[in-house]
Amino acid sequence: MSNLLRWLPAILVMLAIFIFSSQPYHAQDLRPDIEGNFIASSLAERMSGVSFDYAGKEVSVLTLGKAGFIEFLIRKGAHFSIFGLLGFTLVYALNTRKAWRGYVLAVLISFLYACSDEFHQSLTPDRTPLFQDVLIDTAGAICGAALMLLLMKRIHKRRKTHDAS
Numbered sequence: 266m267s268n269l270l271r272w273l274p275a276i277l278v279m280l281a282i283f284i285f286s287s288q289p290y291h292a293q294d295l296r297p298d299i300e301g302n303f304i305a306s307s308l309a310e311r312m313s314g315v316s317f318d319y320a321g322k323e324v325s326v327l328t329l330g331k332a333g334f335i336e337f338l339i340r341k342g343a344h345f346s347i348f349g350l351l352g353f354t355l356v357y358a359l360n361t362r363k364a365w366r367g368y369v370l371a372v373l374i375s376f377l378y379a380c381s382d383e384f385h386q387s388l389t390p391d392r393t394p395l396f397q398d399v400l401i402d403t404a405g406a407i408c409g410a411a412l413m414l415l416l417m418k419r420i421h422k423r424r425k426t427h428d429a430s
Contacts, residue, residue, distance in 0.1 A: 352406030375406030
């Protein structure tokens with residue numbers, strides 16, 4: 266039973282991702298809330314010279330507006346973060362004897378889930394599936410899984426030191 270409980274955090278993260286992907290873009294549009302925010306506006310002004318391509322389109326304050334640019338950064342940061350949390354919880358759930366095996370499996374599962382998430386978005390009105398988002402998701406999972414490995418190593422080291430004394 267305890268092994269099953271180890272999977273609960275990862276399943277909850279996957280459920281959250283699924284729910285967010287089920288919502289059309291207009292239900293998640295952050296621009297109206299950002300428009301009146303002084304801090305976001307100030308940040309966008311400071312980043313007015315930043316411009317890059319993402320999925321074949323230019324991303325800049327000029328092309329998206331201040332609120333659109335900040336929303337883009339928030340949304341991509343959310344992709345990275347939630348999949349970082351997924352990678353983190355998957356390493357915990359897998360609990361393999363060989364740490365690298367758990368890490369690789371967690372990243373692989375996260376990558377496959379990111380692919381399925383983008384496919385799911387293709388079925389959701391007003392959403393655009395992008396392979397670039399899969400890459401951001403996977404990068405987040407890589408970092409989250411690595412963080413869990415470091416945490417587990419530290420806990421193991423402390424237990425070992427504590428048991429020896």
